[in-house]
Amino acid sequence: MARLCHHMLAISIATRHAARTMQPFPFDIVGFDLDGTLLDTSGDLAAAVNHALAEAGRSPLPVAAIKPMIGGGARHMLSQGLEATGGSDEALLDRLHRILLDHYARNLSIHTAPFPGAVAALDALQERGVKIAVVTNKLEGFAREVLRDVGLLDRLSCMIGGDTLGPGRSKPAADPILAMIEQSGGGRAAFVGDSIYDVAAAHAAGVPAIACRFGFLMQPVEELGAEAIIDHFDDLIPALERLG
Template sequence: MTQISPDRFPFAIVGFDLDGTLLDTSGDLAAAVNHALSSAGRPTLTTDQVRPMIGGGSRHMLAQGMAATGGCSEEELDVLQRRLLDYYEANIAVETRPFPGCLDALDTLAGMGVRLAVVTNKLEGLARTLLDALHLSARFDTIIGGDTMGPGRGKPAPDPVLAMVERCGGGTAAFVGDSIYDVRSAQAAGLPVVACSFGFLQQPVETLGADAVIDGYDDLIPTLRTLGARP
């Protein structure tokens, strides 16, 4: 791989959301949701139905699935979330794969000396288990989950993105995600944010308020260069 001086790239750190940004986890997450729904005697959902429910963590995703099939109490949600998580952990990387071009983009950034990070609302333990299963963990300087910072401090709070910058040693940083949680968290932390139109969108990508939008990983590095050149 050709080594490029990091002086020519505007960001010392680039952080990524996980589900719908780095990885297409929709098939495995839909299977976990449907396992929980079936155990409660509910009809199952298609992957396309589950996809826009992803991004706010497992409880939020399951609550939307339950709402779509008749609603539930908080007590029932407690029980079913545990079933969902147990099933998901046991079947975490059956269908999950990186999005096209993702690994090449990570290689290029790393070759320029950029420090890479994951900031997700997935539980940290599950995020690490998934990245380990795909042999990707070593690519990242830090992995921050929805529970890492404590209750109520996952995205869209700025806390995990600020912690990402600190853990990566400080410096100029940008964030890449696919949801309003990603955009709000990054902007609250004072970072430019790139939205992925190929992600698990809960709303039209142009309404997220990101600084830029990419349609694929081939667009990422040129887009980050453009953002870094803005005054």
Template sequence: MGRAFDIVGFDLDGTLLDTSASLTRAVNYTLAKAERPPLHIDEVRPMIGGGAKRMLEKGLEASGGYDPEDMRRLYPILLDFYGKNISEGSVPYPGLIDALDRLEADGVRLTIVTNKFESFAVKLLDEVGLLGRFAAVIGGDTMGKGNAKPSAMPIREMIVRAGGGTAAFLGDSIYDMLAAKNAGIPSIAVSFGFLMGPVEELAADAVIDHYDALIPTLAKLAGRS
């Protein structure tokens, strides 16, 4: 049947990989430095997606209140700890590897667009053995300040770096869906990600509950089924 899209892009945290364990460890390590109580992993999951700074801001709010001075002191601590422990407990979602294999066999170019720093994204993907699969890895800082998702700029750059052509994008947050919409490409929401609310509220063009559904969903979006 051939590929439905030339390029398929993925968000990273909560879409490609379940990184909630490593991020929760980093948040709680940092909160302990401020003598704050630890947060449960279920509390941290909805805080993920807007980058490390936003995650820490939410963590401070949830553990006793946000203070700018605390933020300035603790943010470098969070980044240092996370960078040193970035892949610990981070695993691909069920069915992902098979889906990537099938896409690659069809000649699809795979990409990553995340609001995580590009250096962290590359390090994480390398440590879990997936970096070589992706034609482009674009982080929240790649396009300059203020140009992370939901801006269309990183999605457009993703398409350029992957050689051009038709594209679709998968994610688990409103930032992902808006970025795809702003760039004029179809979006797929993953219901198993780090959702802040019901997946229907993301207004994606399609929703998948497991990676087994990705290939047929892409075909439907491309009008091939």
């Protein structure tokens, strides 16, 4: 009898464990910001900013100073760089913006690489049947080329850039997150980013946000208002499961 009870208890424990492990993953789609979230693009973006600043006779800025300027698009990043080195006007910004884009187009992926653990996290999501998307304020053409260079473009269900939907429809608007969900076939989504643009866009679309402490933060990560914070991509799957 004791052996039978022990056997039945073991079966019960195994059954409960199997039920837990077989529970469906809580999200159908996980979207990612690009710069400062999925990829560390800071070296190449800083080089482009400093190339443009040099054309105006300005001193270069360190990468650490440029990181918080990233996230709102190239023009916004350059504008902040100019303000940090003596100020600007629209004519100068227009001229240097073209110079920055030209330099960046020729030097997109020299230093750029996925953040540690990013590829493994994408593998884990795809093993769970989750669709992966990118929503970025980077110009779509640049984003696609960078993602192709690092071998991630073919993994995506969709890729939405800052110019994909037209003026006024990039993050922090809800539009690109809603488009991500539609283009990925619908379902429950979460969004991972490193800026207030990312969190605001996710929340405007009714989607939970996860903030990356390792990103190009413009402010303390705790102030972004995300539902969860991760210190490394190893934390992503557990964070998503808790949000579910």
